[in-house]
Amino acid sequence: MKKFLAVAATALVTVAALAGCAPQAVHNDGTFIAVSDATDRGFVRAEVTIARDKITAVKLSQFDSLGLERGPDYGYAPFHTFLAEMPKRFVEKNSWDVDVVSQATSSSNLAKQAVLRATQMARRTKATAATVWDGTFMGVSDRTERGWGIAWVTLSDGKISRVVLHDTRPAPERDAAGAVVMGPDGRPVIRRNAAGNVIFERKPADYAFAPYHEAIVELPKRFIAKNSAQVDVFTGATGTSNNAMQAVQRALDAAKR
Numbered sequence: 001m002k003k004f005l006a007v008a009a010t011a012l013v014t015v016a017a018l019a020g021c022a023p024q025a026v027h028n029d030g031t032f033i034a035v036s037d038a039t040d041r042g043f044v045r046a047e048v049t050i051a052r053d054k055i056t057a058v059k060l061s062q063f064d065s066l067g068l069e070r071g072p073d074y075g076y077a078p079f080h081t082f083l084a085e086m087p088k089r090f091v092e093k094n095s096w097d098v099d100v101v102s103q104a105t106s107s108s109n110l111a112k113q114a115v116l117r118a119t120q121m122a123r124r125t126k127a128t129a130a131t132v133w134d135g136t137f138m139g140v141s142d143r144t145e146r147g148w149g150i151a152w153v154t155l156s157d158g159k160i161s162r163v164v165l166h167d168t169r170p171a172p173e174r175d176a177a178g179a180v181v182m183g184p185d186g187r188p189v190i191r192r193n194a195a196g197n198v199i200f201e202r203k204p205a206d207y208a209f210a211p212y213h214e215a216i217v218e219l220p221k222r223f224i225a226k227n228s229a230q231v232d233v234f235t236g237a238t239g240t241s242n243n244a245m246q247a248v249q250r251a252l253d254a255a256k257r
Contacts, residue, residue: 027053027122034117035254036110038138038152041065044107046114048090050122055094058087060111066168066200067140067150078103086111121257132158132255139251141243146170147200149243153223153251160227160252163220165244167212171201211236219244 027050036044042064049057060083062070070079082104089098096116100108117133120126134155141149147168154162172188173181181189191199203212215237222231229249233241 025053026124027119028124030122031057032118032122034114034121035137036114036117037135038251039106039110039136040152041106042067043138044110044114046111046118048115048118048122050119055091055115055119058090058115060087060114062107062110063138066202067138067148079107082107082111090115117257126257130158131257132252133257134158135255136162137251137254139247139249139254141246141250145198147203149240149247150202151244151247151251153248153255155252155255160224163223163248165216165219165240165247166202167216167240167243168200169203169207171199212240215240215244223248 029051031047031049033045033047035046042062045061045063047057047059048055062079062083064070072080074080078101082101085101086098086108090096096112096119098112100112132155134157136152136154139151139153147170150166150168152162152164153160171191173191175181183189193199207213211234215234218234219231219241223229223244229245229252231241231245
């Protein structure tokens with residue numbers, strides 16, 4: 001009996017030792033969401049699922065210069081190849097550092113950055129105490145039939161260092177000479193896509209409302225000075241101000257680690 005107990009004790013010690021030598025997981029299991037830096041043309045969002053330190057699934061979404069997700073009707077074939085192919089590469093290599101898709105280099109590089117950030121978010125031991133990424137992030141306000149606000153917020157050392165703002169509007173039809181086409185009611189005819197949905201555009205430089213142009217110059221200074229999405233509204237441009245504050249807050253949310 002004593003011999004049996006001694007053997008059992010030895011076995012338990014051996015198991016414990018082996019368990020102690022087992023490599024510790026580097027990443028938490030789960031699905032982690034991160035975005036790339038935003039350019040004037042948009043950004044990429046990645047949902048990365050990790051199990052036992054392995055990337056098991058990746059879902060990519062790309063958003064355009066108005067903050068709208070590109071869908072199945074986007075007319076550039078390499079984009080659809082990128083959406084289908086890049087997730088496979090991340091999973092197969094178990095890494096963010098994979099080859100780009102031909103003719104979709106920019107999108108591929110943005111996807112790589114988003115996947116890298118997602119995997120860093122998943123790490124059990126963080127490499128930094130920072131709570132936000134440095135970089136440029138896009139946010140959009142709630143969409144309405146009249147349009148919405150867009151903000152590009154650049155963070156440096158965790159603080160707002162630059163803000164670019166735009167509002168959108170329904171895009172008017174234009175004739176061959178570029179002139180706005182007017183309807184029988186004396187209002188511009190609004191452009192629509194094949195599905196009948198209104199097409200939007202950024203308000204142009206000749207948009208005929210001076211307070212809007214003044215606001216998109218002044219408000220960024222206020223965001224930077226206060227290092228916050230909550231600032232005083234610009235007189236005469238309340239709608240633009242509220243859109244901007246909501247868009248800036250969403251850009252800051254996108255930058256969270």
